[in-house]
Amino acid sequence: MRGSRCLLNPHDTEGERRLDLWRRSLFLFGRTKQVTGPFLEAGYTGYWCEGKSLENLTPDIFGFSDNYYCVCDISMSPSKGEDMHKYQNCEPSEYILKTLFPSDIIRAPCGNPFLITDSFNLQKRSGYNLIQVYQPGEALIDRLDDIQLKQVLEHWNGFLVPPPSYSLLAVPESSIEELKFPICGIMKWVADQDEPVKIETIVEKLLGSLYSSFSKRGIAQLRGNVENIIYDLRKGPLSEYMDYNPKGKTVKINLDTSSAPRKKAFSDKLNTWLNIVPIERYLEEEDTEEDT
Secondary structure (H helix, E strand, O other): OOOOOOOOOOOOOHHHHHHHHHHHHHHOOOEOOOOEOHHHHOOOOEEEEOOOEOOOOOOOEEEEOOOEEEEEEEEOOOOHHHHHHHHOOOOEOHHHHHHHOOOOOOOEEOEOOEEEEOOOOOOOOOOOEEEEOOOOOEEEOOOEOOHHHHHHHHOOOOOOOOOOOOOOOOOOOOOHHHHHHHHHHHHHHHHHHOOOEEHHHHHHHHHHHHHHHEOHHHHHHHHHHHHHHHHHHHHOOOOOOEEEEOOOOEEEEOOOOOOHHHHHHHHHHHHHHOOOOOHHHHHHHHHHHHHO
Protein backbone atom coordinates (compact mmCIF):
# COMPACT_ATOMS: atom_id res chain seq x y z
CA MET A 1 0.00 0.00 0.00
CA ARG A 2 1.08 3.59 -0.44
CA GLY A 3 3.34 4.70 2.38
CA SER A 4 1.84 8.19 2.64
CA ARG A 5 -1.18 6.86 4.46
CA CYS A 6 -1.01 5.69 8.04
CA LEU A 7 -4.47 5.50 9.64
CA LEU A 8 -5.06 3.88 12.98
CA ASN A 9 -7.58 1.06 13.27
CA PRO A 10 -10.52 2.42 15.30
CA HIS A 11 -11.59 -0.79 17.02
CA ASP A 12 -11.08 -1.49 20.70
CA THR A 13 -10.73 -5.26 20.39
CA GLU A 14 -9.49 -7.78 17.86
CA GLY A 15 -12.96 -9.32 17.81
CA GLU A 16 -14.60 -6.04 16.80
CA ARG A 17 -11.98 -5.52 14.13
CA ARG A 18 -12.47 -9.04 12.74
CA LEU A 19 -16.25 -8.62 12.47
CA ASP A 20 -15.95 -5.23 10.79
CA LEU A 21 -13.47 -6.64 8.29
CA TRP A 22 -15.80 -9.53 7.48
CA ARG A 23 -18.78 -7.19 7.10
CA ARG A 24 -16.84 -4.97 4.71
CA SER A 25 -15.51 -7.96 2.79
CA LEU A 26 -18.98 -9.41 2.26
CA PHE A 27 -20.32 -5.97 1.40
CA LEU A 28 -18.10 -6.22 -1.70
CA PHE A 29 -20.69 -8.75 -2.89
CA GLY A 30 -23.71 -6.91 -1.46
CA ARG A 31 -26.02 -3.98 -2.02
CA THR A 32 -27.90 -1.39 -0.01
CA LYS A 33 -30.15 1.42 -1.23
CA GLN A 34 -27.12 3.72 -1.38
CA VAL A 35 -24.29 1.44 -2.48
CA THR A 36 -23.57 -1.61 -4.62
CA GLY A 37 -20.44 -3.59 -3.85
CA PRO A 38 -17.92 -3.84 -6.72
CA PHE A 39 -18.11 -7.62 -7.09
CA LEU A 40 -21.91 -7.55 -7.28
CA GLU A 41 -21.70 -4.65 -9.74
CA ALA A 42 -19.44 -6.83 -11.91
CA GLY A 43 -21.99 -9.67 -11.85
CA TYR A 44 -20.81 -11.80 -8.91
CA THR A 45 -24.27 -12.56 -7.57
CA GLY A 46 -23.35 -15.54 -5.39
CA TYR A 47 -20.71 -16.30 -2.77
CA TRP A 48 -19.84 -19.10 -0.36
CA CYS A 49 -17.81 -18.73 2.84
CA GLU A 50 -15.14 -21.16 4.02
CA GLY A 51 -15.90 -23.87 1.48
CA LYS A 52 -13.33 -26.48 0.49
CA SER A 53 -11.49 -26.38 -2.80
CA LEU A 54 -10.46 -29.30 -4.99
CA GLU A 55 -7.00 -28.97 -3.41
CA ASN A 56 -8.52 -29.24 0.11
CA LEU A 57 -7.87 -25.56 0.80
CA THR A 58 -10.40 -23.36 2.58
CA PRO A 59 -10.37 -19.77 1.32
CA ASP A 60 -12.69 -17.43 3.14
CA ILE A 61 -14.86 -16.65 0.10
CA PHE A 62 -15.62 -18.15 -3.27
CA GLY A 63 -17.56 -15.67 -5.45
CA PHE A 64 -19.46 -16.54 -8.63
CA SER A 65 -20.57 -14.69 -11.74
CA ASP A 66 -22.05 -16.31 -14.83
CA ASN A 67 -18.64 -16.86 -16.43
CA TYR A 68 -16.06 -16.60 -13.64
CA TYR A 69 -15.31 -17.49 -10.05
CA CYS A 70 -13.05 -15.59 -7.66
CA VAL A 71 -11.07 -16.75 -4.64
CA CYS A 72 -10.77 -14.37 -1.68
CA ASP A 73 -9.01 -14.64 1.64
CA ILE A 74 -9.71 -12.20 4.48
CA SER A 75 -6.90 -11.27 6.84
CA MET A 76 -5.88 -8.75 9.48
CA SER A 77 -2.28 -9.94 9.32
CA PRO A 78 0.25 -7.61 7.63
CA SER A 79 2.22 -10.69 6.50
CA LYS A 80 -0.66 -12.62 4.93
CA GLY A 81 0.62 -11.85 1.44
CA GLU A 82 3.50 -14.26 2.02
CA ASP A 83 0.98 -17.12 2.11
CA MET A 84 -1.31 -16.17 -0.78
CA HIS A 85 0.58 -18.21 -3.38
CA LYS A 86 -1.22 -21.37 -2.21
CA TYR A 87 -4.48 -20.03 -3.70
CA GLN A 88 -2.91 -19.40 -7.12
CA ASN A 89 -4.61 -22.41 -8.76
CA CYS A 90 -7.42 -22.86 -6.23
CA GLU A 91 -10.67 -24.29 -7.66
CA PRO A 92 -14.06 -24.72 -5.94
CA SER A 93 -15.07 -28.29 -5.23
CA GLU A 94 -17.55 -30.06 -7.49
CA TYR A 95 -20.14 -29.88 -4.70
CA ILE A 96 -19.87 -26.08 -4.65
CA LEU A 97 -19.92 -25.71 -8.43
CA LYS A 98 -22.53 -28.32 -9.31
CA THR A 99 -24.83 -28.35 -6.27
CA LEU A 100 -24.65 -24.92 -4.67
CA PHE A 101 -23.96 -22.72 -7.71
CA PRO A 102 -24.82 -24.77 -10.81
CA SER A 103 -24.27 -23.26 -14.25
CA ASP A 104 -24.53 -24.41 -17.85
CA ILE A 105 -21.22 -22.65 -18.48
CA ILE A 106 -17.91 -23.90 -17.15
CA ARG A 107 -16.69 -20.96 -15.08
CA ALA A 108 -13.09 -19.83 -15.44
CA PRO A 109 -10.94 -18.37 -12.65
CA CYS A 110 -11.20 -14.57 -12.78
CA GLY A 111 -7.44 -14.20 -12.39
CA ASN A 112 -5.20 -14.15 -9.36
CA PRO A 113 -6.71 -14.67 -5.89
CA PHE A 114 -7.75 -11.69 -3.77
CA LEU A 115 -6.35 -10.73 -0.38
CA ILE A 116 -8.94 -8.59 1.43
CA THR A 117 -7.58 -6.62 4.37
CA ASP A 118 -8.04 -3.57 6.57
CA SER A 119 -4.29 -3.15 7.12
CA PHE A 120 -2.49 -0.13 5.70
CA ASN A 121 1.05 0.23 4.41
CA LEU A 122 1.31 -3.41 3.37
CA GLN A 123 4.19 -4.43 1.16
CA LYS A 124 2.34 -5.68 -1.92
CA ARG A 125 3.78 -8.86 -3.40
CA SER A 126 3.10 -10.38 -6.80
CA GLY A 127 0.75 -13.28 -7.41
CA TYR A 128 -2.45 -11.87 -5.90
CA ASN A 129 -4.82 -8.93 -6.11
CA LEU A 130 -5.25 -6.82 -2.99
CA ILE A 131 -8.34 -4.98 -1.74
CA GLN A 132 -8.13 -2.62 1.23
CA VAL A 133 -11.70 -2.22 2.53
CA TYR A 134 -11.18 0.38 5.22
CA GLN A 135 -11.47 4.02 4.25
CA PRO A 136 -9.95 5.21 2.06
CA GLY A 137 -10.35 1.92 0.25
CA GLU A 138 -8.60 0.82 -2.90
CA ALA A 139 -7.88 -2.20 -5.09
CA LEU A 140 -4.40 -3.08 -6.34
CA ILE A 141 -4.75 -5.37 -9.35
CA ASP A 142 -1.98 -7.85 -10.13
CA ARG A 143 -3.84 -9.90 -12.75
CA LEU A 144 -7.53 -10.05 -13.63
CA ASP A 145 -8.90 -11.85 -16.67
CA ASP A 146 -12.46 -10.75 -15.91
CA ILE A 147 -12.41 -7.40 -17.72
CA GLN A 148 -15.71 -6.23 -16.23
CA LEU A 149 -14.51 -6.84 -12.66
CA LYS A 150 -11.18 -5.21 -13.46
CA GLN A 151 -12.87 -2.06 -14.75
CA VAL A 152 -15.13 -1.81 -11.71
CA LEU A 153 -12.30 -2.27 -9.21
CA GLU A 154 -10.04 0.22 -11.00
CA HIS A 155 -12.67 2.90 -10.34
CA TRP A 156 -13.57 1.76 -6.82
CA ASN A 157 -12.60 4.13 -3.98
CA GLY A 158 -13.98 2.32 -0.99
CA PHE A 159 -17.31 2.47 0.79
CA LEU A 160 -18.69 5.91 1.55
CA VAL A 161 -21.26 4.47 3.98
CA PRO A 162 -20.86 1.92 6.79
CA PRO A 163 -21.45 -1.70 5.77
CA PRO A 164 -24.63 -3.50 6.89
CA SER A 165 -24.31 -5.30 10.21
CA TYR A 166 -25.82 -8.52 8.78
CA SER A 167 -26.67 -9.18 12.47
CA LEU A 168 -23.19 -10.74 12.51
CA LEU A 169 -21.89 -11.33 16.05
CA ALA A 170 -19.14 -13.84 15.23
CA VAL A 171 -17.51 -15.80 12.41
CA PRO A 172 -16.23 -19.40 12.51
CA GLU A 173 -12.66 -18.21 13.09
CA SER A 174 -13.64 -16.11 16.12
CA SER A 175 -11.64 -17.15 19.18
CA ILE A 176 -13.14 -18.29 22.47
CA GLU A 177 -12.34 -14.90 23.99
CA GLU A 178 -14.06 -13.11 21.10
CA LEU A 179 -17.15 -15.29 21.52
CA LYS A 180 -17.59 -14.70 25.25
CA PHE A 181 -19.21 -11.26 24.94
CA PRO A 182 -21.88 -12.17 22.38
CA ILE A 183 -22.56 -15.49 24.13
CA CYS A 184 -23.25 -13.62 27.39
CA GLY A 185 -25.79 -11.43 25.61
CA ILE A 186 -27.43 -14.49 24.09
CA MET A 187 -27.57 -16.16 27.53
CA LYS A 188 -29.70 -13.26 28.76
CA TRP A 189 -31.98 -13.84 25.78
CA VAL A 190 -32.11 -17.58 26.61
CA ALA A 191 -33.18 -16.70 30.17
CA ASP A 192 -36.14 -14.75 28.77
CA GLN A 193 -37.29 -17.77 26.71
CA ASP A 194 -38.06 -19.88 29.78
CA GLU A 195 -37.62 -23.02 27.68
CA PRO A 196 -34.74 -25.06 26.23
CA VAL A 197 -32.93 -23.43 23.32
CA LYS A 198 -30.96 -25.44 20.78
CA ILE A 199 -27.23 -24.84 20.46
CA GLU A 200 -27.82 -24.47 16.73
CA THR A 201 -30.17 -21.55 17.45
CA ILE A 202 -27.32 -19.84 19.32
CA VAL A 203 -25.00 -20.45 16.35
CA GLU A 204 -27.65 -18.96 14.02
CA LYS A 205 -27.87 -15.86 16.19
CA LEU A 206 -24.07 -15.46 16.11
CA LEU A 207 -23.92 -15.69 12.30
CA GLY A 208 -27.06 -13.61 11.79
CA SER A 209 -28.40 -13.33 8.25
CA LEU A 210 -25.17 -14.87 6.91
CA TYR A 211 -25.79 -18.27 8.53
CA SER A 212 -26.76 -19.89 5.22
CA SER A 213 -23.70 -18.39 3.48
CA PHE A 214 -21.18 -20.39 5.53
CA SER A 215 -20.12 -23.96 4.82
CA LYS A 216 -21.09 -26.82 7.11
CA ARG A 217 -17.44 -27.09 8.09
CA GLY A 218 -17.29 -23.46 9.19
CA ILE A 219 -20.56 -23.73 11.11
CA ALA A 220 -19.33 -26.90 12.82
CA GLN A 221 -16.16 -25.12 13.94
CA LEU A 222 -18.19 -22.32 15.50
CA ARG A 223 -20.65 -24.78 17.04
CA GLY A 224 -17.79 -26.62 18.75
CA ASN A 225 -16.51 -23.42 20.36
CA VAL A 226 -20.03 -22.49 21.47
CA GLU A 227 -20.45 -25.91 23.09
CA ASN A 228 -17.13 -25.49 24.92
CA ILE A 229 -18.23 -22.11 26.29
CA ILE A 230 -21.65 -23.46 27.34
CA TYR A 231 -19.93 -26.33 29.12
CA ASP A 232 -17.64 -23.93 31.00
CA LEU A 233 -20.59 -21.72 31.99
CA ARG A 234 -22.56 -24.75 33.19
CA LYS A 235 -19.68 -25.95 35.35
CA GLY A 236 -18.73 -22.49 36.55
CA PRO A 237 -20.51 -19.13 36.85
CA LEU A 238 -23.96 -20.32 35.72
CA SER A 239 -23.98 -23.66 37.54
CA GLU A 240 -26.99 -22.64 39.64
CA TYR A 241 -28.95 -21.35 36.63
CA MET A 242 -28.17 -23.51 33.62
CA ASP A 243 -29.39 -26.90 32.45
CA TYR A 244 -27.43 -28.31 29.52
CA ASN A 245 -28.47 -31.38 27.56
CA PRO A 246 -25.39 -32.55 25.60
CA LYS A 247 -27.38 -35.24 23.74
CA GLY A 248 -30.24 -32.98 22.71
CA LYS A 249 -27.83 -30.05 22.24
CA THR A 250 -30.05 -27.71 24.22
CA VAL A 251 -29.52 -25.19 27.01
CA LYS A 252 -32.03 -23.73 29.47
CA ILE A 253 -31.64 -20.90 31.98
CA ASN A 254 -33.72 -21.27 35.14
CA LEU A 255 -34.33 -17.71 36.24
CA ASP A 256 -37.32 -15.70 37.42
CA THR A 257 -36.88 -12.79 35.02
CA SER A 258 -39.73 -10.88 36.68
CA SER A 259 -37.47 -10.37 39.70
CA ALA A 260 -35.08 -7.44 39.21
CA PRO A 261 -32.70 -8.57 42.00
CA ARG A 262 -32.46 -12.08 40.54
CA LYS A 263 -31.85 -10.74 37.04
CA LYS A 264 -29.12 -8.51 38.43
CA ALA A 265 -27.51 -11.42 40.28
CA PHE A 266 -27.53 -13.41 37.04
CA SER A 267 -25.96 -10.50 35.12
CA ASP A 268 -23.34 -10.05 37.84
CA LYS A 269 -22.29 -13.68 37.39
CA LEU A 270 -21.75 -13.08 33.68
CA ASN A 271 -19.97 -9.77 34.29
CA THR A 272 -17.61 -11.41 36.74
CA TRP A 273 -16.84 -14.11 34.17
CA LEU A 274 -16.10 -11.36 31.64
CA ASN A 275 -14.04 -9.37 34.18
CA ILE A 276 -16.43 -6.43 33.86
CA VAL A 277 -16.89 -4.21 36.92
CA PRO A 278 -20.36 -2.56 36.86
CA ILE A 279 -20.19 1.24 37.05
CA GLU A 280 -21.99 1.44 40.38
CA ARG A 281 -19.45 -0.89 41.99
CA TYR A 282 -16.59 1.03 40.38
CA LEU A 283 -17.88 4.28 41.88
CA GLU A 284 -18.38 2.68 45.28
CA GLU A 285 -14.79 1.44 45.25
CA GLU A 286 -13.51 4.91 44.29
CA ASP A 287 -15.53 6.55 47.08
CA THR A 288 -14.20 4.05 49.58
CA GLU A 289 -10.62 4.79 48.59
CA GLU A 290 -11.15 8.54 48.91
CA ASP A 291 -12.69 8.19 52.38
CA THR A 292 -9.75 6.24 53.80
